[in-house]
Amino acid sequence: MKDLIIIFDVFKNLIVFDLSAISKDEWQIFQGYGFFVFVVFLAIVLYAYYFHLYKREKMGERNYEKYAKLALNDDINDSVLESKRSA
Incomplete structure (x- = not known):
């Protein structure tokens, strides 16, 4: 619970741009x-x-096996994977 209060205080100080009010320990807890939240x-x-x-x-919208074989079939005479309409 103590860490949660520290996080909200640091977040409040970041919003109002009062960076001098944040101690090093508070900043490390916030980081x-x-x-952890970022990784999750x-x-x-x-x-x-x-x-x-x-x-x-x-x-059946995509066949990713074709894309996996793209590196193997990289010759100029090989067939095109998808035909796209031109605008």
Whole structure:
């Protein structure tokens, strides 16, 4: 509970640009919790992106096997992966 009060005080001081009121210990606590929240956020985004790719492949909208073979079939005479309409 004490750390939560410190985090809100540091956040309040950051909003009003009173950086001299933040001590080094308070700043380290704020950075530690901020890093943890950031890592959790990135993990959620990564799994959401993975689920998005999995769902699109299962629904048949994309075939990512073709893209995996793109590095192997890199000759000028190879076929185009997707045909796009020109504007």
